[in-house]
Amino acid sequence: MHLLVNETxxxxxxxxxxxxxxxxxxxxxxxxALADGTSQIHGLSDAGHVHHTIRALRKLGTEIDTDGDVFxxxxxxxxxxxxxxxVGSSGTTLYFLxxxxxxxxxxxxxxxxxxxxxxxxxxxxxxxxxMGVRLSASDxxxxxxxxxxxxxxxxxxxxxxxSQWISGLLLLAPFATGPTVVRVExxxxxxxxxxxxxxxxxxFGLRVHADDxxxxxxxxxxxxxxxxxxxxxxxxxxxxxGLAAAALHPCDVTFDGLSTLSAAETDHPEAELLDIVARxxxxxxxxxxRIRVRHDGIGLAPVELDCRDxxxxxxxxxxxxxxxDGVSTFDNVGHVRLKESDRVSAMLQLNRMGGHLELANDxxxxxGVTDLRGTRLSSYNDHRVLMxxxxxxxxxxxxxxxxxxxxxxxxxxxxLAEMNGVGTNMSVVAGPVRxxxxxxxxxxxxxxxxxxxxxxxxxxxxxxxxxxxxxxxDEQADRLAMRLLDLDVRPGEAVAYQLPNWGEFAVVTLAxxxxxxxxxxxxxxxxxREMVGMLSRSKARVxxxxxxxxxxxxxxxxxxxxxxxxxxxxxxxxxxxxxxxAALAARAPSPTGxxxxxxxxxxxxEPKGVLHRMDALTRAAAxxxxxxxxxxxxxxxxxxxxxxxxxxxxxxxxSFYLGVPQxxxxxxxxxxxxAALRDHRGTFVQAATPFxxxxxxxxxxxxxxxxxxxxxxxxxxxPRALAxxxxxxxxxxxxxxxxxxxxxxxxLGTPAxxxxxxxxxxxxxxxxxxxxxxxDNGAILPPGQEGNFEVMSECLFEGYLDHPEWTKEALSxxxxxxxxxxxxxxxxxxxxxxxxxxxVINRGGxxxxxxxxxxxxxxxxxxHDVAIVAMPDERLGERACAFVEAEPGLDLDGMKQFLDxxxxxxxxxxxxxxxxxxLPRNPVGKIKKAELRNLVRSER
Numbered sequence: 001m002h003l004l005v006n007e008t009x010x011x012x013x014x015x016x017x018x019x020x021x022x023x024x025x026x027x028x029x030x031x032x033a034l035a036d037g038t039s040q041i042h043g044l045s046d047a048g049h050v051h052h053t054i055r056a057l058r059k060l061g062t063e064i065d066t067d068g069d070v071f072x073x074x075x076x077x078x079x080x081x082x083x084x085x086x087v088g089s090s091g092t093t094l095y096f097l098x099x100x101x102x103x104x105x106x107x108x109x110x111x112x113x114x115x116x117x118x119x120x121x122x123x124x125x126x127x128x129x130x131m132g133v134r135l136s137a138s139d140x141x142x143x144x145x146x147x148x149x150x151x152x153x154x155x156x157x158x159x160x161x162x163s164q165w166i167s168g169l170l171l172l173a174p175f176a177t178g179p180t181v182v183r184v185e186x187x188x189x190x191x192x193x194x195x196x197x198x199x200x201x202x203x204f205g206l207r208v209h210a211d212d213x214x215x216x217x218x219x220x221x222x223x224x225x226x227x228x229x230x231x232x233x234x235x236x237x238x239x240x241x242g243l244a245a246a247a248l249h250p251c252d253v254t255f256d257g258l259s260t261l262s263a264a265e266t267d268h269p270e271a272e273l274l275d276i277v278a279r280x281x282x283x284x285x286x287x288x289x290r291i292r293v294r295h296d297g298i299g300l301a302p303v304e305l306d307c308r309d310x311x312x313x314x315x316x317x318x319x320x321x322x323x324x325d326g327v328s329t330f331d332n333v334g335h336v337r338l339k340e341s342d343r344v345s346a347m348l349q350l351n352r353m354g355g356h357l358e359l360a361n362d363x364x365x366x367x368g369v370t371d372l373r374g375t376r377l378s379s380y381n382d383h384r385v386l387m388x389x390x391x392x393x394x395x396x397x398x399x400x401x402x403x404x405x406x407x408x409x410x411x412x413x414x415x416l417a418e419m420n421g422v423g424t425n426m427s428v429v430a431g432p433v434r435x436x437x438x439x440x441x442x443x444x445x446x447x448x449x450x451x452x453x454x455x456x457x458x459x460x461x462x463x464x465x466x467x468x469x470x471x472x473x474d475e476q477a478d479r480l481a482m483r484l485l486d487l488d489v490r491p492g493e494a495v496a497y498q499l500p501n502w503g504e505f506a507v508v509t510l511a512x513x514x515x516x517x518x519x520x521x522x523x524x525x526x527x528x529r530e531m532v533g534m535l536s537r538s539k540a541r542v543x544x545x546x547x548x549x550x551x552x553x554x555x556x557x558x559x560x561x562x563x564x565x566x567x568x569x570x571x572x573x574x575x576x577x578x579x580x581x582a583a584l585a586a587r588a589p590s591p592t593g594x595x596x597x598x599x600x601x602x603x604x605x606e607p608k609g610v611l612h613r614m615d616a617l618t619r620a621a622a623x624x625x626x627x628x629x630x631x632x633x634x635x636x637x638x639x640x641x642x643x644x645x646x647x648x649x650x651x652x653x654x655s656f657y658l659g660v661p662q663x664x665x666x667x668x669x670x671x672x673x674x675a676a677l678r679d680h681r682g683t684f685v686q687a688a689t690p691f692x693x694x695x696x697x698x699x700x701x702x703x704x705x706x707x708x709x710x711x712x713x714x715x716x717x718x719p720r721a722l723a724x725x726x727x728x729x730x731x732x733x734x735x736x737x738x739x740x741x742x743x744x745x746x747x748l749g750t751p752a753x754x755x756x757x758x759x760x761x762x763x764x765x766x767x768x769x770x771x772x773x774x775x776d777n778g779a780i781l782p783p784g785q786e787g788n789f790e791v792m793s794e795c796l797f798e799g800y801l802d803h804p805e806w807t808k809e810a811l812s813x814x815x816x817x818x819x820x821x822x823x824x825x826x827x828x829x830x831x832x833x834x835x836x837x838x839x840v841i842n843r844g845g846x847x848x849x850x851x852x853x854x855x856x857x858x859x860x861x862x863x864h865d866v867a868i869v870a871m872p873d874e875r876l877g878e879r880a881c882a883f884v885e886a887e888p889g890l891d892l893d894g895m896k897q898f899l900d901x902x903x904x905x906x907x908x909x910x911x912x913x914x915x916x917x918x919l920p921r922n923p924v925g926k927i928k929k930a931e932l933r934n935l936v937r938s939e940r
Contacts, residue, residue: 001770001792003386003405003416005393006425007374011296012251014422016242018258020232021268022047022411023193026092027200028230029053030100030171032073033062035204035225041071043232048410051779052088056097059085060104075227078104087112087142089410091339094142095124095164099172101146102133110144123158124165130156131172131180153178153221161335163190166217167197174206174223182217189308189335192269199267203228234258236268238412240316241387243273243293245424247282247320248395252294253422259289272310273317276303280320302326302368311336311343314364315388318347321366322355322392330364341380349377349389353396374398383410394424401429406814413778417813428815429794441589441614442656443477443513449659450474457661459503462676468503470659473510479577480511481584487542487565491516491587494597496535496563497544498522498554498643501664504569505642506652508544513595513614516587520597521643524549530607531561534599537609537801544569550667591615597801598645600741609801610741617649620744620795621657623766624650627748628710628735630684632660637682637708639665639673639691645741646714650686670694677706684708688715688926689722692734696726708732710751714739715926719858723759738762738833742810743817744795746771747831761830762823769793773825778812786834789823790816836929841870841880848880848908853899860898862887867919867927868910871936881936882910885919912936 020043030053032039044066054064061079065072078101085101085108087093094112098121101108122140129135132152137144153176158165166184173180188194191214198208205226209218234257246253261284263271278284280300284291302324307314314336321328336343344364348357352375356367374396379386381404393400405428408415419426440448449458454471461467468476489495495512497520499505505521512519520538522531535543541564545554558566589595595614599607624630638651642664655662663680665673673695676682685691685708692713699706711726712735723734733751736759740746749763765771772780773787781787796817799807810818822834834851841848850868857866864885870878884890892913899909914936920928 001405002429003379003390003402004427004429005374005390005396005400005402007397007399008249008394008424010423012245012249012253012422012424015254015256016239016418016422017256017414018234018239018242019047019412019414020045021235021237022050023196023235023237023269024200024230024232025050026053026096027167027171027197028203028232029057029064029071029073030096031200031204031206031225032071032227032230033057033060033064033075033078034100034103034175035075035227036077037075037227039073039075039204039227040229041073041232042069042230044069044071045232045235046413048413049088049090049092052086052090053093053097056085056087056093060097060101060108075225080104080106080108083107084109084111089113092164095121095162095168096171098124098135098144098146099128099131099133099151099168102135102149102151102172103175104146104148106148108146110142110146112142121165123161124168127156127158127165127169127182128172130154131169131176133172151176151180153180153219155181155183157183157185160184160186160188160215162338163193163197166194170194170197170201170208170217170219173208173217173219174201174221174225176219176221178221180219180221182219184215187308187332188214189332190269190311192272192309196267196269200230203230233266233268234260235412236260236266236273237270237312238415240270240273240313241391241412241415242418242422243277243282243284244316244320244388244391245394245419245422246293247277247280247298247300248323248391249423250295250297251422253292254287255291255293256289258291259286261286261291270310270313273313276305276313276317277320279303280324300324300368302328302366304329304331306331307336308332311339312384315343315347315384316391318350318357318364318366319388319392322350322357322369322372323395324366324368326368328366328368330366332362333359333364334362339382339384341382341385343382343385346378346380346382346385347388350392352377353392353400355392372396374400376400377402379404379407381407383407383412387412387415390419390426394419394426409814414813416815417808428792441513441591442595442618442653443510443589445659446470446474446477446510446656453659458655459506459662459664460680461501461503461664461666462680463672466503468506473503473506476507477510477514478579478584480507481514481587482577482579483567484511484515484517484542485583485587489515489517489542492518492594494518494520494538494540495542495544496520496522496538496540498524498526498531499544499546499569500524500549500666501638501642501647502546502569502666503664504544504546505664506662508569509652513589514584514587516589516593518594518597520599521648522599523641523643528557528560531557534607534609535561535563538597541565542567546570589614591618594798596648598648598741608803608806611798611801613798616744616795616797617653618657619768620649621654623768623795624654624745624748625658627766628684628712628750630654630658630710632658634658634683635661635663635681635707637663637665637673637677637680637685639668639685640687645739645744646686646688649744650712668694670698674698674702674704674706677708678704681707684710684712686712686714686737689713689718690921692718692726693722696722696729699729700725705731710735712737712748718759719855720759721859723755727755734759736762738789738821738831740817740819742797743791743793743819745769746791746793746819757828757830761832763831764829765831768795771825771829771831772816773823783827784824786822786824788837789819789821789831789833791819792816841868841878843873843876843878843880843907850880853880853904853908853910856899856902856904857882857884857895860886860890860895862890862894865919867929867932869929869932869936871912871933879912880908880910881912881914881932883914883916883919883932885917886915890915
């Protein structure tokens with residue numbers, strides 16, 4: 001994955017919410033853990049490194065709870081909950097806790113990410129040993145084994161290279177059995193961080209005497225930390241990136257939570273930044289309890305800075321200096337090269353963008369330039385490098401890509417959301433960066449097939465047998481596109497069409513794209529109420545309809561829809577339409593332009609208008625073809641409505657991409673489908689599980705072979721009994737899958753998967769797709785744990801039409817799509833959807849595994865289909881109600897006996913049974929559980 005940053009062309013406007021200081025949070029949490037009693041820390045920090053400290057302290061036995069924005073810490077003796085304590089990727093946690101682990105009651109081994117293997121900490125370990133800590137480490141690197149033994153104190157020396165080494169010694173010294181003297185060798189860097197440590201220790205009742213020159217510290221033994229209440233100040237270091245963005249672009253932005261204008265007003269160790277950006281010319285003013293920055297563009301003054309005390313600010317300050325009017329110098333940068341990465345070398349990448357930076361000895365010189373150009377950059381998995389280079393890229397011409405795109409979560413989890421919230425253009429994209437040929441649009445592929453395969457079948461409709469060759473499809477699309485130009489259809493305008501699975505659907509789709517417009521397919525089942533709302537929201541002036549279909553006069557109904565132009569497909573007037581190739585060439589769609597506006601046919605709630613780009617749809621089709629090994633020898637059977645993403649993308653669009661025939665079935669019937677597969681040699685179909693069930697039933701009564709080799713079942717997990725029957729009856733591989741209108745397919749099985757995996761899962765991630773499961777706080781869960789299913793893909797939608805708030809809610813802070821599903825992902829990467837978040841049944845605090853129980857009931861001999869939903873209960877909150885399509889004879893007692901025989905916990909049994917003639921479904925076969933929930937509530 002990469003962080004994609006495009007040039008910001010408009011002024012920034014909005015707000016940054018400055019998070020609490022992580023520096024204060026680390027120290028306050030650790031000292032609270034050492035204090036015997038309860039402490040409260042106000043201003044909860046979401047920084048990733050802070051969470052590493054929390055997890056490490058909990059592993060040492062400390063109780064830490066959160067309530068709103070308050071940490072409650074119950075401190076006391078360290079009683080480890082295991083022999084290993086991980087510090088994750090947090091150097092601060094490693095340096096502070098290694099010595100303090102000696103206060104634990106049992107031996108502890110301190111470990112961290114592999115990165116620490118490149119960061120020997122011999123000086124710190126030597127000084128700790130000099131204080132009487134019993135530890136051992138290979139090559140002065142983690143893992144570090146620490147024995148339980150209170151330090152003895154003594155006189156030790158430590159290089160002043162890193163403040164965290166000094167702070168680690170000072171935090172431990174008060175608990176020694178003898179007095180401790182810590183002397184600093186060489187220059188003292190980062191003095192402000194050491195000052196913060198001592199100030200925080202005083203709040204918890206611990207005393208440290210520092211000499212005036214801060215080169216020697218004396219600490220009395222046998223001290224006891226006492227509980228305290230601490231309020232975390234705003235993190236100036238995080239605010240630095242918003243202030244830098246505000247300096248580089250015209251803006252009107254506020255910084256909520258930051259009310260200080262100078263270093264003198266806060267004890268944050270990076271507070272000097274406020275004075276520096278003011279000297280460089282950034283206009284800041286107080287606006288109540290926040291800072292406001294507004295200007296129409298400013299020139300930045302160069303600076304001369306000593307980085308000894310502000311090493312972490314070098315990345316962002318070097319970006320500002322790159323745009324300053326003159327030469328800036330940063331002295332004493334040696335220790336900046338010992339951070340999460342060699343930050344000095346990392347920022348020299350600005351030269352690849354057109355910057356002019358020079359490193360000589362211990363000085364970094366930045367010559368100001370007028371502009372930069374986008375390029376590929378490495379963040380070295382360093383949060384400050386990533387954020388600083390992203391700010392620079394926002395001012396660079398073109399596009400930049402940065403590695404390790406989520407590193408910002410280490411210190412500033414809301415960085416991406418807040419930057420985009422004020423108007424920058426940053427996004428996380430999946431897949432490696434590879435050189436690509438100029439992308440082709442799907443209509444260009446059709447033109448290619450019209451030339452190479454002109455007389456081969458492109459579309460055939462069953463059972464009537466109407467068909468189009470590639471040449472006919474191409475020519476008719478051109479004539480219809482000209483008709484749209486005659487109607488003054490504008491580039492980017494939505495054109496609506498309410499058509500069944502006819503060949504005309506494919507013609508209209510191509511015509512809309514060639515006119516530079518956006519396809520807005522509408523389901524044939526929609527009536528006036530749905531049509532009026534969707535046409536109004538899409539602002540479509542043109543609507544294509546059939547004359548009649550399944551007993552309805554669409555022409556007559558369209559007359560009541562207040563649409564400017566209604567075109568009835570199949571009318572002869574298009575036959576004489578003159579094609580102006582130059583006019584069509586001028587409207588040629590862009591690979592990155594919007595191509596589709598698709599209203600969700602969801603099972604509940606108001607339909608959402610999902611916007612997709614041309615290239616996203618084509619990448620989705622290409623990814624499926626690659627995943628399944630589809631090629632030019634396949635023939636795509638399309639029983640799902642073309643106006644739904646399953647039929648549109650994984651039927652028609654896939655056929656366009658591969659250049660193979662699509663076999664369209666307008667009215668579903670299992671017998672007709674079986675005959676179509678046989679007569680037209682269909683090899684592939686993607687459709688919902690009910691289609692598979694009907695096709696299997698039809699095939700069971702006949703011994704006629706087909707060429708079908710893959711059936712991708714979507715909408716719900718395929719019951720194992722059905723998968724087994726379909727595989728043996730149809731002779732095709734049945735592959736589970738998960739997808740959504742917003743994300744396209746995210747996971748998919750393959751014919752090579754073993755049956756127990758293919759039939760019991762929703763497959764694995766497709767090429768270019770990343771999947772994860774998180775808890776309700778956004779933390780990624782390990783394999784096998786159920787949580788919120790999230791997707792990152794190059795096929796994600798562009799947003800919801802006219803509802804940016806819905807779009808924002810659907811995406812996590814780091815750009816992952818929140819599917820609303822619950823899932824597990826095993827160690828092999830196989831996904832198992834376990835239910836919808838809103839479908840969870842909470843029975844007195846016990847969550848019922850709805851999908852698992854539904855799967856079991858599918859194997860009951862009397863059950864055809866089942867859906868379990870929550871029904872309100874005054875005592876338990878919710879109980880489970882099973883709606884079942886079944887043969888006569890099924891009752892509640894019989895269902896319970898069946899589940900008892902299956903050894904299912906009684907708490908999971910449905911406590912009400914409703915036998916129903918037919919479960920309510922949306923047009924593609926997904927059960928409308930919202931209707932069932934409403935039904936069971938109304939019958940209470």
